[in-house]
Amino acid sequence: MPVPLTTPAFGHATLANCEREQIHLAGSIQPHGILLAVKEPDNVVIQASINAAEFLNVSSVVGRPLRDLGGDLALQILPHLNGPLHLAPMTLRCTAGSPPRRVDCTVHRPSNGGLIVELEPATKTTNVAPALDGAFHRITSSSSLIGLCDETATIFREITGYDRVMVYRFDEEGHGEVLSERRRPDLEAFLGNRYPASDIPQIARRLYERNRVRLLVDVNYSPVPLQPRISPLNGRDLDMSLSCLRSMSPIHQKYLQNMGVGATLVCSLMVSGRLWGLIACHHYEPRFVPFDIRAAGEALAETCAIRIAALESFAQSQSELVVRRLEQRLVEAVSRDGEWQAALFDGSQSLLQPLGASGAALLFEGQVMTAGDVPSTQRIRDLASWLDRRRKAPDAPAQGLTVTASLTLDEPSFADIRSIASGLIAAPLSASEGEYLLWFRPEQVRTVTWGGDPLKAVIIGDDPSDLSPRRSFAQWHQLVEGKSEPWSPAELASARLVSETVADVALQLRSVRMVIAQDQLATISAQVLRSEQPVIIADVEGRILLMNEAFEQQLRASHPHIPHLRDLSSYCTAPAEFRANLDDLMRNKRSWRGELTLTGGASPQRPLMVRADPVIAPHDRVLGFVLIFSDLTERKTAEAARARFQEEIDGARRPSLRLDQSASLIYKELAASTVENAQLAALEVTHGAEAGSMPEMLESIRNSTARTLGILEHLVWYRSQSEE
CATH class of the missing domain: 3.30.450.20 (PAS domain)
Structure with missing residues (x-):
C-alpha cells in the first residue's frame, strides 16, 4: 500500500508557483511498475520504489545486487551498459523476481549518476510493423498541414485505442490550439479550442523535449515514493527526467481530473529543434499501453514532425518563387528606365501575397509609395519617425525587421490606424533615416474559443490553502481586438527576402549615380558608405x-x-x-x-x-x-549541412543491434519509408528555407530520423527477443 511522501516532492511547488515546480524531481512513481536506482560498477540497488519488494516477491531490495533479484535481469542488462543510456532509455524483455516472471525492463542513466532500472509487467507483444508501414506512407503522402494532422490523429486512434486523440499546436505566445481531433462520437468536441500557455509551464515543455512519450495509466493513482528519498550517491533528489514511470505533477493530475480524463498518452512533436506541438491521447477510464505501442507512437510522432518541416518549407519555397520574380522585375526596370520604385508596385499582389499583407508602403529618398489598404501618408511618415527613434534607442536590437501583430500595444498613439495597421512588418532599406519598406495587416476582431476561462487558471476555495486548477473546461469565448493575424515564420522569411532585394537594388543604383553625378558625390557617397x-x-x-x-x-x-x-x-x-x-x-x-x-x-x-x-x-x-x-558563409554552411545530412542518413540505414534475418528484413522495410520521408523533407528545406536556418532545420530532421530509426530497430529487436 503506497504511503505518503515524508518530504515535499516537486521542489516544494504549489499551484501558486507551478512555473517553478520541479516535476523531474518527483520522488515517486506510478504504481503499475517499480523503479530501482543502482550504483555502478557493483550494480547494487541504493534506492527503490516501496512497492519493489512486493512486485519481485523478495524480502528486501535496497542494498542487494541486481543478480540477487531473481531471473536473468542482471544478465540481460549487462550487454547494454556501454550504450548511450544517458540520451535514450533502452527497453528489453527479461525475467525477474521469485519465482522469476517476465517483465519489461527499461534502463537509463540519469544526469546525476548511477543507473535507473524500471520494471513493468510483461504483456503479449503486438506486431505493429505492418500498421506502421502503412501509417508512414499515409503521413508522408499528406499534402497539407491540416490533412497531415487529421491523418495523424486517425492513425493514433487506430493504433492506441484511446477515446480521444488531438493534435495540438503551440503559437508564438505559447498558447495551444487543437488543430485536429478524432474521438468517440458521444464525447464533446475540443476541435478548435485554445488553451493558455500557463496550462503547460515551461519546465514541463522542456521535459516534453527530452522525454517525448509520457504515459499516465490512471489519473486517480496514489504515488509510490522512493526509499530513501534522497540519493545516497550525491545527497540530492533523483533526476527522473527520462523515467517512464515518473509520477505526474499533482497539479497536472488535478487538472486532468477536473477534465474528467482517466488516462493519457502524450507524444511530442519536435520541429526545427523546438516543441511545435503535442499529440495528446485521452481515455475516460484507466488504460495501460505496453512498450511496443508507446514506441510505435513515438516513431509516428517523429515521422509526423519531419513531414511538418517539409510542408512548412514547401510553403516558404512557393513564396520565394514569387519574390524571385519580383527581383527580376526590379532589375529589368533599373536596366530599362534607371528606376525601380514603380516596378515594385506594378502588380501589387507580388508584393503583398507572399506575406499575406493587406497593404504596403515604401519610404525612400523622401517619397512615399503605397499599395493596398494603408494609413494616410502622414501617418506612414509618423510610423517611420517612430521606427527611427526605436533604432536609436540604447537598447535597440540589431538591424533587422520590426514585427508586431498589435501595433497599439507597442505604441498606443497609433490606435487611430489599428483597423488598417494592427499588424506591421518594417524593414529598413539603408542606414539612412526614414527609408523603410512596410507591410500592414488590419485588426481582426475575432472570437477565440478557449477550453475554459484562461483567466481562471487557479480556483481558490473557502480555505486559503484550497487551491485547484480551474474546474470548468466548458468553451469560453473571448473577443480579441487590436490584433491582426500573427505573422508566420515563412512570411517573415519572405519579408527578409523582399527587403534585401529592394535594399540591394537601391544600393546598386546609388552606386551608379555616384559615378555619374559628381555634383551629388558627397550626399550619395555618404549613403553608400553607411550601407551594411x-x-x-x-x-x-x-x-x-x-x-x-x-x-x-x-x-x-x-x-x-x-x-x-x-x-x-x-x-x-x-x-x-x-x-x-x-x-x-x-x-x-x-x-x-x-x-x-x-x-x-x-x-x-x-x-x-x-x-x-x-x-x-x-x-x-x-x-x-x-x-x-x-x-556566402551561411549558404556555404547550408550546402555543407546538406551534404553531411545525406551522408549521415545513408549511414543511419544500417542497424546497430544484432537482428536475425527475418527481423532485419522488417526493419529495412520500415527504415526505407522513414529515410524517404527524411530525404523529401530535406529537399523541401533545401529549396525553401533561408540559408541561415537551413543547417538547424536539417539537423532537426536528421535527429528525428535517427531517433525514428533507432526506435524502429529497437522495436523490431524487442519483438524478436520477446518471442524467443
Missing part, C-alpha cells in the same frame, strides 16, 4: 573611389591601402582567377557574376558572391565600375 552591404566603386581605370566600411570588415583590416581593383587579388585565395575576371570586366565591359573567397592571414576564409558591373554613359562610354558583395 560591402561595396567598392572604381573609376574607368580601376582606381578605387570608394570602399565602404562593410567591405573593410570583410578584409579584417582597418583602412587597408588598396588603391586599385587589381590590388584586391592579394586578399583572394585564387588571385589569378580574380585577375582574369577583373580583366574581362574592365576590357570587355562584361558584367561579372561569381564567387570569390577572401583570406586575411590567421582569419578564417570568407566566401563572397560578387556582382560587378560597368557604369555606361551614352555612346557606350564607360564611366567606372561598381562591385557589390554578398556574404
